[in-house]
Amino acid sequence: MAYSDKVLDHYENPRNVGSLDKDDPNVGTGMVGAPACGDVMKLQIKLGENGIIEDAKFKTYGCGSAIASSSLVTEMLKGKTLDEAESIKNSAIAEELALPPVKIHCSVLAEDAIKAAIEDLKNKK
Amino acid sequence: MEFFDIYEIEPSFSIPVSELKNKYLVLQKKYHPDRFAHSSIEQQKTALINSSLINDAYQVLKDDIKRAKYLLECNEIEITNHTNPEFLIKQIEYEEKIEDHSHDKSELVSIQKELQEEIEQYKVNLETNFSKKDFERASKQINEFIFIHKLHLKIKEKINQLG
Numbered sequence: 394m395a396y397s398d399k400v401l402d403h404y405e406n407p408r409n410v411g412s413l414d415k416d417d418p419n420v421g422t423g424m425v426g427a428p429a430c431g432d433v434m435k436l437q438i439k440l441g442e443n444g445i446i447e448d449a450k451f452k453t454y455g456c457g458s459a460i461a462s463s464s465l466v467t468e469m470l471k472g473k474t475l476d477e478a479e480s481i482k483n484s485a486i487a488e489e490l491a492l493p494p495v496k497i498h499c500s501v502l503a504e505d506a507i508k509a510a511i512e513d514l515k516n517k518k
Numbered sequence: 519m520e521f522f523d524i525y526e527i528e529p530s531f532s533i534p535v536s537e538l539k540n541k542y543l544v545l546q547k548k549y550h551p552d553r554f555a556h557s558s559i560e561q562q563k564t565a566l567i568n569s570s571l572i573n574d575a576y577q578v579l580k581d582d583i584k585r586a587k588y589l590l591e592c593n594e595i596e597i598t599n600h601t602n603p604e605f606l607i608k609q610i611e612y613e614e615k616i617e618d619h620s621h622d623k624s625e626l627v628s629i630q631k632e633l634q635e636e637i638e639q640y641k642v643n644l645e646t647n648f649s650k651k652d653f654e655r656a657s658k659q660i661n662e663f664i665f666i667h668k669l670h671l672k673i674k675e676k677i678n679q680l681g
Contacts, residue, residue, distance in 0.1 A: 426606050
C-alpha cells in the first residue's frame with residue numbers, strides 16, 4: 394500500500410513530537426489505543442490564559458498513518474479554543490492526509506485522542 | 519463452538535496445543551482434496567469444504583488471541599474498543615524504554631522477559647475469566663493482551679536484529 398505524500402511528509406518530519414507536563418493544571422492528556430492494530434497514541438494540549446490552545450504534543454507508536462494523523466492534529470489544534478478543537482472530525486483528518494479506507498481508523502483514533510485530552514483538561518478544572 | 523467441535527476439544531481458553539496439532543495433521547490428511555481426485559464432483563466439493571474448515575479452525579484455535587476472540591464471538595460478546603488509559607501509559611513507557619536502549623541487547627532482553635511474564639499472567643487471567651464466564655473482564659484483558667503481544671513481537675525482532 395502506498396502512502397500519500399502528505400502522510401509521508403508527516404511520517405518523515407513529524408511535528409510536535411514530545412511530552413508536556415501531565416500534572417500541569419492547564420495540560421490535558423489523551424491516551425488512546427487501537428486494539429485492532431496495537432497502535433498507541435498520546436496527545437497533549439496546553440491551554441493558555443486566553444482559553445486558546447497554545448501548545449500541542451504527541452507521541453504515537455504505530456503505523457505511518459497513525460503517526461501522520463496525530464502529527465497533523467497537533468498542527469490543527471494550536472490556536473483553537475476547546476470548542477473548536479472538539480469539533481475536529483476524523484473525516485477532515487482523513488481527507489487532508491488522503492487516507493485510504495483501510496487507514497480511516499487511524500484518523501478516528503486521532504479524533505478520539507483530541508476528545509480524551511479535552512476531557513482530561515476539563516476534569517482538572 | 520464449531521471450531522472446538524471439529525477437534526473434539528472442550529471449549530476453553532487453555533487448550534492442549536500438541537493434541538490440537540496432532541489432530542490437525544490427522545484430519546488434514548483424511549480430508550485432503552487430493553485424496554478425492556477420483557471421487558464424484560459432489561464428494562470433491564464436500565472434501566474441499568471440510569478441508570478448509572479444518573484449516574480455518576486450526577488457524578484460530580492455535581493462536582491465543584484469535585482463540586480468545588473466537589470464544590467471545592461464540593458468546594456474542596465483542597472485544598471492547600476502550601483501552602484503560604493507565605495501561606496505555608505503561609505501554610508508552612515500555613516503548614520509550616525500548617527506544618532508549620535500542621542498541622543495548624541485555625537491557626532489551628530484560629524488558630522482553632518482563633513482557634513475557636506479563637503475557638503469562640494475562641493467559642492465566644484469561645483462563646480464569648473464561649472458565650468463570652466473566653466475558654466482560656475477558657474482553658478487557660484481550661484488548662490489553664493484543665497490545666502487550668505486539669510489543670513483545672517488536673522487541674523480539676529488535677533483539678534478533680542486534681544478532
